[in-house]
Amino acid sequence: MHPWQTEDTGALRHIAATIRKSVVTSLAEAGSGHLGGSLGLADIFTVLYFSKLNHHPDDPAWPGRDRLILSIGHVAPVLYATLAHSGYFPVEELLTLRKMGSRLQGHPGRDHGLPGLELSAGSLGQGLSVSVGMALAAKYDRKNHRIFSIHGDGELQEGSIWEAAMAASHHHLDNLVAIVDRNGLQIDGKTEDVMGLEPLGNKWQSFGWHVIECDGNDIGQIAGAIDAACLVSGKPAVIIARTVMGKGIVRIENDYRWHGKVPSREEAVEFIKEIEYRILNTEF
């Protein structure tokens, strides 16, 4: 842990609220994008970047850094907000999201030169394979950094995810931690109605992974799950993090219609007030 990082759950909750506010503001300004998943993942991104990842925002390409691969490119707003608040680039730049000439592409694109971005991604089902490749390279080079691979639950319907899952355990990649955003929702509705994933933990287990489940909106539980995942040896670990899509704004929570929707400017003001109110009342 670096001096600017913290294990204090109260401090992390405040950072998560700040990231949520930036997600809302940047999406309202962009006029299109994916709000629900970005809000649901704010706590996980906060714990990773502000507590658990070994990284240097002032030296983004530092070879010893832990890698974060975002397979679900559509939740780029939460990645961008977290990178900005970590110090990778100015927070004001978040207002350029999805605009012409911006380094903050609708789905992450490395060719636009955003610091801290490991992979251009947006076509679902590809990131775990890339993470496997990075983990294999780290093993070959006898390096100790970890690869954290962020996935959606709907994304797990892609067959290529399970090809990669098979490969990760076959090659004993204990330097790889996958995190599944288990919000139970996807664009068409509930995952279990669209294409059921349960028993999800058993699936990963039978593919040779160590499975950890947690509340993905509980800072303490997320931190504990990541610590446990990093202790696993001989096999990869997956954290199935149960999250609430739209977390932090009561009227959009668990509403799949907010997967690919953004607030109007008026709604954004109202949403930000709610996030601020709830953090003051320590409701998160």
Added chain:
Amino acid sequence: MPQQYLNKGNKPTKSGFGEGLLEAGRLNPEVFCIGADITASVDCNLFAEAFPQRFISLGIAEQNCVGVAAGLALEGKIPVFSTYGVFAALRSADQIRISVCYNNLHVIIGGAHAGVSVGPDGATHQALEDIGIMRVLPNMTVLSPCDATQTSLAIVAAIEQCRGPVYLRFGREAMPDFTSAAMGFEIGKAQVLRTGNDVSIIATGHMVWEALLAAEILAAVGIDARVINMHTIKPIDRETIIRAATETRAIVTAEEHQVNTGLGSAVAEVAVQHHPVPMAFVGMPDCFGESGPPLKLMEKYGLTAEAIAEKAKKMVKW
């Protein structure tokens, strides 16, 4: 046949790929090879035996193979993933587009079993669309060397000369091995194997040898054909195409691939913009292949020296 292009003996281009990959592995410790079960069939077994630590077996899972290659490349490795072209270029096309090309990573994809000369395996295993699909992807380099010797140079060049993604196409059947290593291999620079001023034959892969034979047939009837080995489909050698269009009266292209989107299209895209000239295309006429002996199949689908010469004669008269 010009003296310098005598057949040294038939040899599959995939053998050249395997030998070149082994050589590249010796030269460069960052080269990795990914196996998708058909390792020996695509001649990667030489590398796998010599460098077991740098050979990664991933099984029959092409989409994952391409993604893993991207991950290795992000960490500075130079991964070579080879399987049959039909699987490499088509099943994992999305992974190649996003994880490899959009990220502009130095990943080399070997597309084996190119063309109907694959033979008895039939249409499912004969790659006839891979050039078209790979060449439309931004950042991608597409190589299609003409014989085993050149394929060996091509894989080394793909590793040592390139920075971004490369698709390297090669075949299965033993075919004439007629070039020399001394000719070298410069990516993007076509080789004029025979000079001539009546008609230009621009060929790629196995069809380059047929083009040389076609030039002999044409010489016998007084037609002076230029033969160009277009071993790099992308970036295509515009200068050599424009010179052929300006200095000769017609262009005939020849490839073991669909005429739609293949070498012929790539050449036409250049010629039509700079110096439109009558053109004819030798290649697969928008149909699937089938089972049969390789040379019989090439004959059936008009992928022969005679077919090239016939089209060239018509073009010159036109």
